[in-house]
Amino acid sequence: MKKNLILILFIIIVLGAALYIGKDEVYKYLYPKKYSDYVEFYSNEYNLDENLVYSIIKAESKFEKDAISRRGAKGLMQIGDGTRDWAIEELQIEDADIFEPRDNIRIGCWYLNKLYKEFGDLDLVIAAYNGGSGNVKKWLADQEYSQDGENLHTIPFKETSAYVEKVKHNYEMYKKIYN
Template identity: 50%
Template sequence: MEILEEKQLNLKFISITAILFIAGICINLYFMNLHENEKTKEVDSNEKDIVENHIQVPYSEKIEAYSKIYGLDPYLVAAIIKTESGFDKDIVSSMGAVGLMQIMPSTGEWIARQLNIENFSIEMLKNEDVNIEMGCWYLNYLKNQLKYTNEMLAAYNGGIGNVCKWLQDPRYSKDGEVVHTIPFKETVNYIEKVVVVYNEYVDLYKSKK
């Protein structure tokens, strides 16, 4: 009898130990899942912050105002500025392009004459009002010379002279209106970047209006 009772006690002890072991595993799994869920929420929150920071548009009032004056899509203008300068009004490229819309000094001087801006200087291109107005005026000029947005963007990046040559060359244009093959890789990449940012702005801003 004593041996039987001892065996029963041992079995009870083993059963209790097993139950506690399984319970411990369940508790650990619960807290692991809880921790993972919190981490997932944190990642989602961080990703949301990154996206929101990416699509913030400084100078939005000026962009909208000058876009309206020159008949442009403000989301496209904002996408161009984002791609050109990252909204840094004081930036100067290695080629000498200045400001938000990266206007070359010679182009700025020519635009200043069209806009009757007196005493033009390169430093004026670092002024957000001057730069955005000049950039919008120039985009409107390109839009009136060319038929489609892609060609306008190609001209803004690669020069209208090059785009006109491509339109007249059967290697690059089949109909004289659309450049089917852009020979400048930099210009191809530029257009792709602008389109990506433009679509982000439309999805995250225009849909909320």
């Protein structure tokens, strides 16, 4: 009951704000472009649509630079220690403070670019970002999850399936609001 009341109050506030300041401004509040200098720079460097990067940051950390997941992923793009260490080696950088937005976004964009090179498909890239590229490869090789070996018709991890849908929704909203 309390959750329903909070949800109703939130909807009333959002609708009131939309009427007062305009729906475009409410959408921009709900889908912000924080850390835009870094997102734009590294999206360009790694040949990514910046709207996708914003979508992943929103899904991963809600733009909280000090976020830590229950699995230990850190920062805006929720980078794991293994991915950080791999990036430091591959990018030949001294060190990376994963909670520093510049470093986190750089590594996240580098990793997304790696996944695009490996899979070439948005859904697979998003699934691999969340569920791991090894799992995506296994799923593609399994008729239960992939009928053609190139696309997933089912993602067996509920968390990853929901994550793909969330990021794709965010991505569509970012494109609609800002393009």
